Amino acid sequence: xxxxxxxxxxxxxxxxxxxTKLNILNEELQFIQNYxxxxxxxxxxxxxxSIRDKLQRKxxxxxxxxxxxxxxxxxxxxxxxxxxxxxxxxxxxxxxxxDVTVLEVKDYIAKPxxxxxxxxxxxxxxxxxxTDRIVQxxxxxxxxxxxxxxxxxxxHKIYYKFDARVPGDIGHQLKEAxxxxxxxxxxxxxxxxxxxxxxxxxxx
Amino acid sequence: xxxxxxxxxxxxxxxxxxxTKLNILNEELQFIQNYxxxxxxxxxxxxxxSIRDKLQRKxxxxxxxxxxxxxxxxxxxxxxxxxxxxxxxxxxxxxxxxDVTVLEVKDYIAKPxxxxxxxxxxxxxxxxxxTDRIVQxxxxxxxxxxxxxxxxxxxHKIYYKFDARVPGDIGHQLKEAxxxxxxxxxxxxxxxxxxxxxxxxxxx
Amino acid sequence: xxxxxxxxxxxxxxxxxxxTKLNILNEELQFIQNYxxxxxxxxxxxxxxSIRDKLQRKxxxxxxxxxxxxxxxxxxxxxxxxxxxxxxxxxxxxxxxxDVTVLEVKDYIAKPxxxxxxxxxxxxxxxxxxTDRIVQxxxxxxxxxxxxxxxxxxxHKIYYKFDARVPGDIGHQLKEAxxxxxxxxxxxxxxxxxxxxxxxxxxx
Amino acid sequence: xxxxxxxxxxxxxxxxxxxTKLNILNEELQFIQNYxxxxxxxxxxxxxxSIRDKLQRKxxxxxxxxxxxxxxxxxxxxxxxxxxxxxxxxxxxxxxxxDVTVLEVKDYIAKPxxxxxxxxxxxxxxxxxxTDRIVQxxxxxxxxxxxxxxxxxxxHKIYYKFDARVPGDIGHQLKEAxxxxxxxxxxxxxxxxxxxxxxxxxxx
Numbered sequence: 180x181x182x183x184x185x186x187x188x189x190x191x192x193x194x195x196x197x198x199t200k201l202n203i204l205n206e207e208l209q210f211i212q213n214y215x216x217x218x219x220x221x222x223x224x225x226x227x228x229s230i231r232d233k234l235q236r237k238x239x240x241x242x243x244x245x246x247x248x249x250x251x252x253x254x255x256x257x258x259x260x261x262x263x264x265x266x267x268x269x270x271x272x273x274x275x276x277x278d279v280t281v282l283e284v285k286d287y288i289a290k291p292x293x294x295x296x297x298x299x300x301x302x303x304x305x306x307x308x309x310t311d312r313i314v315q316x317x318x319x320x321x322x323x324x325x326x327x328x329x330x331x332x333x334x335h336k337i338y339y340k341f342d343a344r345v346p347g348d349i350g351h352q353l354k355e356a357x358x359x360x361x362x363x364x365x366x367x368x369x370x371x372x373x374x375x376x377x378x379x380x381x382x383x
Numbered sequence: 384x385x386x387x388x389x390x391x392x393x394x395x396x397x398x399x400x401x402x403t404k405l406n407i408l409n410e411e412l413q414f415i416q417n418y419x420x421x422x423x424x425x426x427x428x429x430x431x432x433s434i435r436d437k438l439q440r441k442x443x444x445x446x447x448x449x450x451x452x453x454x455x456x457x458x459x460x461x462x463x464x465x466x467x468x469x470x471x472x473x474x475x476x477x478x479x480x481x482d483v484t485v486l487e488v489k490d491y492i493a494k495p496x497x498x499x500x501x502x503x504x505x506x507x508x509x510x511x512x513x514t515d516r517i518v519q520x521x522x523x524x525x526x527x528x529x530x531x532x533x534x535x536x537x538x539h540k541i542y543y544k545f546d547a548r549v550p551g552d553i554g555h556q557l558k559e560a561x562x563x564x565x566x567x568x569x570x571x572x573x574x575x576x577x578x579x580x581x582x583x584x585x586x587x
Numbered sequence: 588x589x590x591x592x593x594x595x596x597x598x599x600x601x602x603x604x605x606x607t608k609l610n611i612l613n614e615e616l617q618f619i620q621n622y623x624x625x626x627x628x629x630x631x632x633x634x635x636x637s638i639r640d641k642l643q644r645k646x647x648x649x650x651x652x653x654x655x656x657x658x659x660x661x662x663x664x665x666x667x668x669x670x671x672x673x674x675x676x677x678x679x680x681x682x683x684x685x686d687v688t689v690l691e692v693k694d695y696i697a698k699p700x701x702x703x704x705x706x707x708x709x710x711x712x713x714x715x716x717x718t719d720r721i722v723q724x725x726x727x728x729x730x731x732x733x734x735x736x737x738x739x740x741x742x743h744k745i746y747y748k749f750d751a752r753v754p755g756d757i758g759h760q761l762k763e764a765x766x767x768x769x770x771x772x773x774x775x776x777x778x779x780x781x782x783x784x785x786x787x788x789x790x791x
Numbered sequence: 792x793x794x795x796x797x798x799x800x801x802x803x804x805x806x807x808x809x810x811t812k813l814n815i816l817n818e819e820l821q822f823i824q825n826y827x828x829x830x831x832x833x834x835x836x837x838x839x840x841s842i843r844d845k846l847q848r849k850x851x852x853x854x855x856x857x858x859x860x861x862x863x864x865x866x867x868x869x870x871x872x873x874x875x876x877x878x879x880x881x882x883x884x885x886x887x888x889x890d891v892t893v894l895e896v897k898d899y900i901a902k903p904x905x906x907x908x909x910x911x912x913x914x915x916x917x918x919x920x921x922t923d924r925i926v927q928x929x930x931x932x933x934x935x936x937x938x939x940x941x942x943x944x945x946x947h948k949i950y951y952k953f954d955a956r957v958p959g960d961i962g963h964q965l966k967e968a969x970x971x972x973x974x975x976x977x978x979x980x981x982x983x984x985x986x987x988x989x990x991x992x993x994x995x
Contacts, residue, residue, distance in 0.1 A: 188822055192815045199811040200920060203804045207922055210800055219423070261536070276920050308812060308888050310819055326567075329529045332465070333571055337578050346581060352574050359567050363530075366563065367537055370556050374541050377550060392618055396611045403607040404716060407600045411718055414596055480716050512608060512684050514615055627831070669944070733941045734975075740873070741979055745986050754989060760982050767978060771938075771971050775945055778964050782949050785958060 182243050183227045190254035192307045193316035194222040197256055200279075200305075204272055216265040216272075218325060221257045225250070251282070251302045252319035259328050262368045263288055266299050266322045273303065273320065280304040282317065288327075294350065295357025296331060298323040326360040326367075386447050387431045394458035396511045397520035398426040401460055404483075404509075408476055420469040420476075422529060425461045429454075455486070455506045456523035463532050466572045467492055470503050470526045477507065477524065484508040486521065492531075498554065499561025500535060502527040530564040530571075590651050591635045598662035600715045601724035602630040605664055608687075608713075612680055624673040624680075626733060629665045633658070659690070659710045660727035667736050670776045671696055674707050674730045681711065681728065688712040690725065696735075702758065703765025704739060706731040734768040734775075794855050795839045802866035804919045805928035806834045809868055812891075812917075816884055828877040828884075830937060833869045837862070863894070863914045864931035871940050874980045875900055878911050878934045885915065885932065892916040894929065900939075906962065907969025908943060910935040938972040938979075 201220060209215040225233075230250060231241050239245040246253065258269055266288060274281050283302040291297045301320040306313050323331065334353055337345060345353070405424060413419040429437075434454060435445050443449040450457065462473055470492060478485050487506040495501045505524040510517050527535065538557055541549060549557070609628060617623040633641070638658060639649050647653045654661065666677055674696065682689050691710040699705045709728040714721050731739065742761055745753060753761070813832060821827040837845075842862060843853050851857040858865065870881055878900060886893050895914040903909045913932040918925050935943065946965055949957055957965070 185822065188818065192818070195811050195815060199807050203807060203919065204922055206804070207800065210797065261533075272922055275922070277925060278920060307815065308890060310816055310884055310887070313889060325529065325533045329465075329571070333575065337574070340578060341581075349574065349577060349581065352570070352577065356567070356570050356574060359563070359570060363560070363563050363567060366556070366560050367533070370541075370553065370560060371537065373553055373556065374544060377553065389618065392615065396614075399607050399611060403603050407603060407715065408718055410600075411596065414593065476718055479718070481721060482716060511611065512686060514612055514680055514683070517685060669941075733937065737873075737937045737979070741983065745982070748986060749989075757982065757985060757989065760978070760985065764975070764978050764982060767971070767975050771968070771975060774964070774968050774971060775941070778949075778961065778968060779945065781961055781964065782952060785953075785961065 183230075186243050186246060187224055187227070187253075189307060189309075189314055189316050190224050190318075192309075193305050193318050194224065194254050194256065196305050196307060197254075197303075197318050197320070198222060200276065201256070201258065201273075204276075216260050216269050218259045218261060220259070223255050223257075225253045225255075251317045254316065254318045256318060256320045257328075258320065258322045259325055260322065261325060262371060263324055263364055264368065266324065269322050270299055270301060273301065278306055280315075288323075291357065291361075294334065294345075295354040296334065297327045297357065297361065298331065324364050326364050330357055330360050387434075390447050390450060391428055391431070391457075393511060393513075393518055393520050394428050394522075396513075397509055397522050398428065398458050398460065400509055400511060401458075401507075401522050401524070402426060404480065405460070405462065405477075408480075420464050420473050422463045422465060424463070427459050427461075429457045429459075455521045458520065458522045460522060460524045461532075462524065462526045463529055464526065465529060466575060467528055467568055468572065470528065473526050474503055474505060477505065482510055484519075492527075495561065495565075498538065498549075499558040500538065501531045501561065501565065502535065528568050530568050534561055534564050591638075594651050594654060595632055595635070595661075597715060597717075597722055597724050598632050598726075600717075601713050601726050602632065602662050602664065604713050604715060605662075605711075605726050605728070606630060608684065609664070609666070609681075612684075624668050624677050626667045626669060628667070631663050631665075633661045633663075659725045662724065662726045664726060664728045665736075666728065666730045667733055668730065669733060670779060671732055671772055672776065674732065677730050678707055678709060681709065686714055688723075696731075699765065699769075702742065702753075703762040704742065705735045705765065705769065706739065732772050734772050738765055738768050795842075798855050798858060799836055799839070799865075801919060801921075801926055801928050802836050802930075804921075805917050805930050806836065806866050806868065808917050808919060809866075809915075809930050809932070810834060812888065813868070813870070813885075816888075828872050828881050830871045830873060832871070835867050835869075837865045837867075863929045866928065866930045868930060868932045869940075870932065870934045871937055872934065873937060874983060875936055875976055876980065878936065881934050882911055882913060885913065890918055892927075900935075903969065903973075906946065906957075907966040908946065909939045909969065909973065910943065936976050938976050942969055942972050 198220065201217065205215050205217040230246050230253060233250055234241050234245055237249060239249050260266060260269060270284070273279060281301055281303050283300075285300040287296055287298045287300065299322045301322070302317055303320060304315045304317050307316050330353075333356075337349060337353065341349075402424065405421065409419050409421045434450050434457060437454055438445050438449055441453060443453050464470055464473060474488070477483060485505055485507050487504075489504040491500055491502045491504065503526045505526070506521055507524060508519045508521050511520050534557075537560075541553060541557065545553075606628065609625065613623050613625045638654050638661060641658055642649050642653055645657060647657050668674060668677060678692070681687060689709055689711050691708075693708040695704055695706045695708065707730045709730070710725055711728060712723045712725050715724050738761075741764075745757060745761065749757075810832065813829065817827050817829045842858050842865060845862055846853050846857055849861060851861050872878060872881060882896070885891060893913055893915050895912075897912040899908055899910045899912065911934045913934070914929055915932060916927045916929050919928050942965075945968075949961060949965065953961075
């Protein structure tokens with residue numbers, strides 16, 4: 180029990196460090212460019228139960244060592260932004276941080292999941308300074324637009340209500356909604372671009 | 384200066400009271416029905432400058448008395464929820480509170496503004512208990528869905544960039560985006576309804 | 588389990604309301620008199636285990652009804668201030684609030700406990716506005732100075748380490764420390780008074 | 792104006808980083824040793840006015856460059872703990888952090904100021920990771936006990952009320968109170984030690 184508690188503590192500290200870092204980057208951009216790409220953020224830590232479930236599903240023995248070695252999304256941050264261009268800017272900004280190592284990038288925006296899910300997923304590693312040593316802790320970062328997030332939260336509710344066996348017609352409607360959201364995001368982005376061009380034209 | 388400071392303090396206190404109240408209602412529903420209608424909330428207070436501007440625009444002398452008597456949105460709360468049905472549930476929940484008086488309701492969802500803006504606006508009055516007396520303070524509450532809020536925040540940026548003179552083509556595209564959002568909200572709501580029916584069918 | 592959860596929720600809401608109220612009063616005084624009597628505040632809710640222990644100790648059956656009827660300190664607020672005169676001012680300020688009913692006052696400053704404990708304890712009742720009704724919820728408020736609080740936190744640690752059987756010599760030293768604290772509080776208060784008089788003399 | 796804003800932002804970020812670091816260390820000790828040395832913390836940033844005053848007092852031209860080069864307490868953290876042994880433990884814990892450089896230590900506990908002031912002051916430097924570079928930012932850390940802090944906050948009020956010209960008798964009483972506080976801290980510490988020894992004796 181205590182061993183698992185100690186484990187989760189390091190992930191909690193990693194989230195504290197990542198949150199502080201992201202807030203600093205966002206406030207800096209807000210100040211310099213009067214533009215803050217991050218609408219809001221949420222952090223979560225997997226419960227011991229869900230870590231055990233995941234180890235079991237993957238066919239590993241349930242030990243703290245395996246949790247550390249095999250599961251990379253024990254600590255998670257979700258970043259919500261307005262436009263999909265922001266998604267990539269935030270990703271680049273994180274990747275440029277010298278104390279952050281990017282272990283993996285999965286781009287579900289360029290290539291959505293079959294059910295329609297869109298998001299950019301990073302696995303990064305960040306140093307946590309403990310009283311007597313430094314540990315490198317992996318954190319999953321999910322970056323997506325407001326509209327993608329709206330879709331994902333409904334899909335999540337549906338998925339859990341049906342225990343992962345989503346009936347065909349509902350799955351179909353969900354996919355359609357995802358397409359609608361993608362076209363909304365595009366239109367809002369185009370509108371934002373149009374607005375900025377217009378201003379430049381006027382200033383000439 | 385000090386008089387305006389004192390004035391704004393009462394509105395700040397009203398926002399503290401309304402926030403506490405809304406959080407309590409949301410947590411109660413979360414516990415009883417495992418359902419929390421409020422996705423998130425933001426509060427804001429008008430600056431003295433924007434109060435003066437509004438008094439001037441309305442043709443009133445700039446005095447604290449006029450601010451109190453003529454402006455009802457000095458303190459504002461914005462509530463974001465998932466579905467438009469939630470918007471009305473939250474409205475009813477607030478209206479049923481015995482210490483709250485609803486002064487005015489404007490339903491821009493049933494009847495959107497010409498530019499496409501959708502939201503439900505309430506002006507309520509809430510008692511604030513000071514050290515030596517009770518004051519009734521008006522608060523504007525705006526309730527809308529995630530999608531409506533996404534649209535409104537882009538429209539707000541555009542409106543301010545163009546100093547309220549939005550060019551025709553951009554205004555037109557904005558209106559189209561609003562229609563798209565309305566149809567997305569409908570579809571997401573239908574999906575949510577369909578999911579709940581399906582569960583009931585299965586349970587029979 | 589769920590019944591106890593529901594019970595504790597009401598006490599949690601009462602603490603939210605009391606905290607909001609106390610912060611408002613403190614900020615109001617800060618603004619009007621440039622003086623904030625409250626140094627800081629902490630809230631706590633008894634755990635179900637400690638509620639059951641207390642019911643058992645008092646010889647009552649362990650039921651939610653008995654918890655509500657017999658235990659008045661399920662929800663607690665501790666207010667820390669600089670001087671003992673502030674303790675009584677805060678007490679009066681709370682008592683004057685029209686939506687608060689004071690059920691009981693115990694003055695352990697005028698009459699310290701045998702072990703040296705000093706604090707002012709109030710039991711108040713505050714209305715909580717739920718979705719469908721109003722409930723009156725009791726809250727214990729402990730008000731004390733920084734020095735009294737310092738003593739109390741050490742005494743608490745000692746008491747729990749020795750399972751309430753504090754050895755004679757330690758109990759004796761604790762009592763002496765309490766006396767030292769009382770004399771320190773007096774001296775600091777006198778110093779504060781002296782300072783204010785001096786200013787008035789100079790202004791004449 | 793903007794230049795000063797940018798300057799202060801870096802100090803604000805340094806405080807965010809230091810706070811995150813200190814909270815992590817405190818939670819780690821809480822978990823490992825069931826002991827948290829930090830009672831509470833406060834952070835503050837000097838206002839542009841007080842930076843200018845300090846530069847002027849020191850005889851430097853009022854420029855952002857001089858602020859950076861000449862003033863090391865623009866960002867400050869105050870850490871309050873129970874016993875003076877904790878003060879030194881926290882100091883050591885901070886000094887051992889690999890990303891922190893200690894620039895200066897002033898021990899006003901071993902050698903109190905003439906007016907009676909006691910505290911341990913550190914100037915440290917901490918890296919802040921901006922979007923495009925890393926900056927090293929100095930932060931002043933003041934560590935003291937609850938009792939020392941109580942004294943310091945009263946002294947501060949007195950000092951400001953008298954514009955630094957504290958009358959002789961008040962200064963004298965203040966010094967006496969400081970001595971009383973030192974003896975209280977000693978007594979509370981001895982009591983805490985006595986308690987721990989007693990437990991060990993019993994366990995033998």
